[in-house]
Each structure stands twice: as C-alpha cells, then as structure tokens.
Amino acid sequence: MCCLRQFLYPSEEDLYKLIRFLVERLSEISEDRRTADVKDAKGRGRIKDDDQKSTSEDRQKKDNNGGVDLSCKKGRVKLEDLRLNIEVSEWLNTKIGDASLSRLHEADLIRRKMDEVAVDDVYFSRTGDFSKDKLTTVLSGKESSEEVVDAGRDTAGNEETAAWRDDKDVLVFEQKGSSFREQSSKIIYETGKTKNKEKSFLEERTTNNTGLRRLEEELELLRAAAEMAFDAEHPLDFYLGQLDEKIDAKKCNLAELESAWEALRESLEEKKRSLEESLYANNPEAQEKLQKLREVELEKQCVLSEIRQREEEHSQLCAELERQPKTACRNSYIQRIKEITKNSRKQDADIDRILKETRELQLESNSTQERLHRTYAVVDEMVFREAKKDPVGRQAYRLLTSFHEAFEQIYEKILATDRVQREVAEHEMKLAAMASRSLNVEKLQADLDAIRKENVYLQQCLRDN
Numbered sequence: 519m520c521c522l523r524q525f526l527y528p529s530e531e532d533l534y535k536l537i538r539f540l541v542e543r544l545s546e547i548s549e550d551r552r553t554a555d556v557k558d559a560k561g562r563g564r565i566k567d568d569d570q571k572s573t574s575e576d577r578q579k580k581d582n583n584g585g586v587d588l589s590c591k592k593g594r595v596k597l598e599d600l601r602l603n604i605e606v607s608e609w610l611n612t613k614i615g616d617a618s619l620s621r622l623h624e625a626d627l628i629r630r631k632m633d634e635v636a637v638d639d640v641y642f643s644r645t646g647d648f649s650k651d652k653l654t655t656v657l658s659g660k661e662s663s664e665e666v667v668d669a670g671r672d673t674a675g676n677e678e679t680a681a682w683r684d685d686k687d688v689l690v691f692e693q694k695g696s697s698f699r700e701q702s703s704k705i706i707y708e709t710g711k712t713k714n715k716e717k718s719f720l721e722e723r724t725t726n727n728t729g730l731r732r733l734e735e736e737l738e739l740l741r742a743a744a745e746m747a748f749d750a751e752h753p754l755d756f757y758l759g760q761l762d763e764k765i766d767a768k769k770c771n772l773a774e775l776e777s778a779w780e781a782l783r784e785s786l787e788e789k790k791r792s793l794e795e796s797l798y799a800n801n802p803e804a805q806e807k808l809q810k811l812r813e814v815e816l817e818k819q820c821v822l823s824e825i826r827q828r829e830e831e832h833s834q835l836c837a838e839l840e841r842q843p844k845t846a847c848r849n850s851y852i853q854r855i856k857e858i859t860k861n862s863r864k865q866d867a868d869i870d871r872i873l874k875e876t877r878e879l880q881l882e883s884n885s886t887q888e889r890l891h892r893t894y895a896v897v898d899e900m901v902f903r904e905a906k907k908d909p910v911g912r913q914a915y916r917l918l919t920s921f922h923e924a925f926e927q928i929y930e931k932i933l934a935t936d937r938v939q940r941e942v943a944e945h946e947m948k949l950a951a952m953a954s955r956s957l958n959v960e961k962l963q964a965d966l967d968a969i970r971k972e973n974v975y976l977q978q979c980l981r982d983n
Contacts, residue, residue: 530703533702894922
C-alpha cells in the first residue's frame with residue numbers, strides 16, 4: 519500500500535531524482551559511444567596500414583583476435599545493460615513501487631531503445647571492418663580502402679545522429695517530467711480536497727447520527743405518551759399513578775441501599791478505628807494526629823449532612839416554585855412603571871396648568887368683585903342721597919337694592935350648579951368604572967344570602983347565651 523500510495527502521489531523530489539538519474543545514464547552512454555567511435559576510427563586507420571603490409575595469415579590471426587575482443591566487449595556491454603536495468607528497477611521499487619513501473623514503462627522502453635542503438639553503433643563501429651563482407655573486400659585488395667572510407671563517413675554520421683537523438687530524448691524526458699510533476703501536483707491537490715470533504719462528511723454523519731438518536735428517543739417517548747393519552751381503557755390518572763408508584767419504589771430502593779451502605783460503612787469504620795488504635799498505640803504523636811483526623815472527619819460528616827439537608831430544602835422550594843402561578847416577568851413591571859411615571863408627569867403638567875388657570879381666574883374674579891363692590895357702593899351712596907330729597911329717588915333705591923339681592927342669588931345658584939355638575943361627573947365616572955367591572959349578580963345574591971344566614975345564626979347564638 520505504501521508503494522502504491524507513493525506511485526499515485528509522488529513528491530516533486532522523487533520525480534526530480536528519477537529524471538536526473540535517467541539523464542546521467544544517457545549522458546554516460548553517449549560519452550562511451552563517442553569514445554568507442556574515436557577508438558574505432560583509429561583502429562580502422564591502423565587496420566588500413568596493416569592490411570596493405572600484412573599477409574593473409576596475419577589477417578586470419580587478426581580476425582580471430584578481433585572476434586574474441588569483440589565478443590568480450592559485447593559481453594561487457596550486455597553486463598552493463600543488465601546492471602543498469604537492475605539499478606533502475608531497484609530504485610523504482612524502493613521509491614515508487616511496483617505500480618509505478620506501468621506509468622514509467624514508456625520511459626524505460628525509450629531508454630532501452632537508446633541503449634540498443636548505442637550498442638549497435640558500438641558493435642558495428644567495432645565490427646564493421648571485420649564483418650564477413652568487409653573481410654572479403656579486404657582480401658580482394660583495392661575495394662577495402664574505399665569501404666573503410668565509407669565506414670568512417672557512416673560513423674561520423676552516426677555520431678551526429680546519436681548526439682541529436684540524445685538531445686531530443688533529454689528534451690522529451692524533461693517535458694514528460696514537467697507534465698508528470700504538474701499531474702502529480704494536481705492529483706495531490708485533488709486528494710487533499712477529497713480528504714477535507716471526507717472529514718466534513720464524517721463530521722456531518724456523526725452529528726446527524728447523534729441527532730437521529732435523540733429524535734428516535736423523543737419519538738419513543740411521544741409514542742408512549744400518545745398511547746397513554748389515547749388509551750380508552752385506562753385514563754391518564756391511571757398512568758400517572760403507575761409512574762408515581764415506580765418513583766416511590768425507586769425512592770424506597772435508594773433508601774434501603776443508603777441504609778445498607780450506612781450500616782456497612784459504620785462497621786468498616788469501626789474496624790478501621792480499631793486497627794488504627796492498635797497500630798498507633800505505641801506512638802503518641804500518631805495518636806494525636808489520628809484524633810485530629812477523626813475530628814476533621816466528624817466536621818466533614820456534619821457539613822455533608824447539612825449540604826444534604828439544604829439540597830432537600832432546595833428541591834422542595836423548587837417544587838413549590840413550580841406549583842406557584844406564574845407571574846409576569848420583570849420587564850413587564852418595568853414597562854408598567856415607566857408608563858405610570860410618564861402618565862404621572864403628564865398629570866403633573868396638567869395640574870400645574872389648571873392651577874395656573876385657576877389662579878388667573880381667581881385673580882380676575884377678585885378684581886371684578888372689588889370693582890363691582892366699589893361701583894355698587896358709589897351708586898348706593900348717590901342713589902341714597904337722591905332718595906332723601908325725591909320720592910323717585912327712593913323708588914330707584916329700592917330697585918337698586920332688589921337688583922343687588924337678585925344678583926347675589928344668581929351668583930349663589932351658579933356656584934351651586936357648578937358644584938352639582940362636578941358631583942354628577944364624579945358619579946358618572948364611578949358608574950362607568952362599575953360598568954366596566956364584570957359583576958355577577960347571582961354570586962352577589964348568593965353572598966348576600968350567606969351573610970343573612972350567618973347573621974341569623976349569630977342572633978340565635980346570642981339569644982341562647
């Protein structure tokens with residue numbers, strides 16, 4: 519799996535090492551081929567001189583020696599090719615794995631073809647002058663020199679074509695390596711995205727599973743409640759009674775377990791105390807520390823008992839609070855207080871305005887009354903003077919006094935009507951308030967009858983006494 523993962527997601531460093539290794543091997547092969555071609559050219563020159571001077575026997579000996587040398591060199595080249603193939607295969611197995619060989623098969627085929635071409639070039643360059651055809655031409659005489667020149671030209675062309683092929687193959691390998699790097703980077707990016715998606719899907723799955731379990735539990739509870747609610751044979755009180763019985767049974771079991779635990783704990787504590795006393799009997803310091811430890815344990819027990827008592831009280835108070843009728847929240851009270859304060863401010867402003875108007879009216883009425891009194895006094899004095907002299911003046915004085923009395927009566931009646939109007943408005947407001955209330959006449963009549971019966975009963979009790 520590790521090799522397969524390395525093949526599917528190779529790193530840029532591995533790709534770079536592979537391309538570098540292949541380029542180095544190709545460069546070494548091209549250099550070996552060039553040196554072999556140079557040596558072959560020199561050998562051909564020497565063979566040309568030797569052919570012109572040597573005899574047929576010497577030629578046969580050289581042919582035999584050359585065949586042996588060529589066979590040795592050919593074996594060496596094959597061994598080098600095998601070693602190169604083994605090194606490449608081992609490197610690929612360690613770095614990329616068996617699966618990567620299928621991806622790099624094309625590069626391996628190209629490398630093998632180039633090696634075969636190089637070996638063929640070396641072989642033909644080294645054996646071209648000693649093949650059967652060329653040996654016959656050497657024995658024939660004049661034609662051997664021309665064929666040697668042609669072979670030299672062929673070797674020069676082979677060198678140029680080999681160099682061009684090397685450059686072309688290097689460019690091809692570089693292009694394929696860059697494309698392979700791009701593909702590997704894309705694959706790595708896509709795998710990262712898929713891994714992130716997989717993680718998110720797993721998280722969503724876990725959350726959905728937990729939510730589904732919770733919903734299933736709620737559904738089971740709702741089913742049980744629906745069965746209890748729609749059960750025609752047994753009412754809800756029956757099921758409530760069963761639940762109360764189960765709760766009471768569990769409470770009894772808990773109480774029994776607590777009592778059993780307390781008895782066991784007391785016996786164990788007594789054994790512990792006896793063992794501690796026997797252990798620390800000869801050590802007074804340890805006895806003092808043991809006494810302090812017991813005091814601390816007693817305080818701890820007292821605190822724990824108090825905590826339990828407070829918890830029970832807290833549970834009782836919580837139950838009572840739940841049973842109490844729910845009142846309005848604090849915000850509603852705050853809102854009502856704000857409205858009341860706002861209304862009171864408006865009322866204060868209205869009261870101040872009314873008081874100001876009443877003061878102004880009072881001042882105006884006082885000024886008019888004073889003016890009226892002054893005018894009446896002046897007119898009364900003038901008419902009274904005329905009444906002493908003339909009987910017509912007396913009659914005018916009488917009319918003036920009657921007019922003054924009528925005016926006072928009108929003033930008093932106006933004040934009385936105003937007072938009556940205010941009382942009527944107050945009574946109307948009271949009637950509206952009483953009408954807004956929901957008064958139950960039957961309930962009032964029942965209360966009145968109960969009060970009458972109670973009064974009769976009290977009167978009888980007083981008479982009996």
